[in-house]
Amino acid sequence: MLSLGHSHKLTEYTQAFFHLFYPHICLQCGIDTLSQKQIICPVCESQLPFTNFSLMNINPVDKIFWGRVPVDKAFSILYFTKESIVQKIIFELKYKQNKRAGYLLGKLMANELNQLQEKFHVDYLIPIPISKRKIRSRGYNQSKLLCESMFQNGYKVPVAESLLKTKGTTTQTNKDRLHRGENSTPIFKLNPKINLVNKHLLVVDDVLTTGATLEMACKCLWQAKPASIQIVTAAYTLA
Numbered sequence: 001m002l003s004l005g006h007s008h009k010l011t012e013y014t015q016a017f018f019h020l021f022y023p024h025i026c027l028q029c030g031i032d033t034l035s036q037k038q039i040i041c042p043v044c045e046s047q048l049p050f051t052n053f054s055l056m057n058i059n060p061v062d063k064i065f066w067g068r069v070p071v072d073k074a075f076s077i078l079y080f081t082k083e084s085i086v087q088k089i090i091f092e093l094k095y096k097q098n099k100r101a102g103y104l105l106g107k108l109m110a111n112e113l114n115q116l117q118e119k120f121h122v123d124y125l126i127p128i129p130i131s132k133r134k135i136r137s138r139g140y141n142q143s144k145l146l147c148e149s150m151f152q153n154g155y156k157v158p159v160a161e162s163l164l165k166t167k168g169t170t171t172q173t174n175k176d177r178l179h180r181g182e183n184s185t186p187i188f189k190l191n192p193k194i195n196l197v198n199k200h201l202l203v204v205d206d207v208l209t210t211g212a213t214l215e216m217a218c219k220c221l222w223q224a225k226p227a228s229i230q231i232v233t234a235a236y237t238l239a
């Protein structure tokens with residue numbers, strides 16, 4: 001049996017071994033002094049393109065949902081532009097099974113929400129569900145990962161998987177952008193096990209583009225008669 005000392009030593013070896021093959025290099029500047037949870041260094045983190053939308057009374061993300069679905073407050077933390085560090089981080093999150101990307105984005109969302117806490121109360125974080133096929137290839141639901149990271153980083157609001165993905169839906173990526181919002185096929189249904197009546201909800205997603213997915217998610221959630229719905233996404237892009 002291993003004593004505590006031995007197992008500690010073993011962990012050190014494992015970490016050194018792991019570092020050899022998966023060095024913790026900053027995705028942006030290449031510096032290699034990152035901790036196991038970091039994906040970029042603190043300097044590059046401070047230089048991320050923050051939107052500061054949460055500080056505005058009305059911001060561009062609020063306007064996306066006007067006339068489509070009632071949302072009390074909606075905002076994104078970072079600007080998403082092509083060839084940018086934000087695009088790299090989102091790519092790691094969605095296509096490279098890199099949970100550290102989710103940890104970082106969840107932390108940034110938690111930081112901003114904790115500063116706003118007095119302005120609006122939230123009972124549940126609601127992740128956007130993805131298909132089982134996507135969970136298998138990705139290893140996780142990135143939206144749920146963001147919620148969990150927000151919790152780990154001090155935004156202590158429980159996660160409620162109130163939205164369920166319905167079967168047999170086609171992906172929207174090939175459809176004309178103008179027609180996406182008009183797709184009336186429901187892609188979500190409510191989880192009957194969770195009571196959302198009079199609850200304040202915060203829907204969490206990775207990237208906001210047209211808002212079509214979030215619009216459908218919120219429309220579905222309103223059927224559960226919550227008190228309010230808010231939206232936060234890690235990044236915001238103009239399609």
Ligand SMILES: [Zn+2]
Binds near residue numbers: 030031040043
């Ligand atoms: Zn860096």
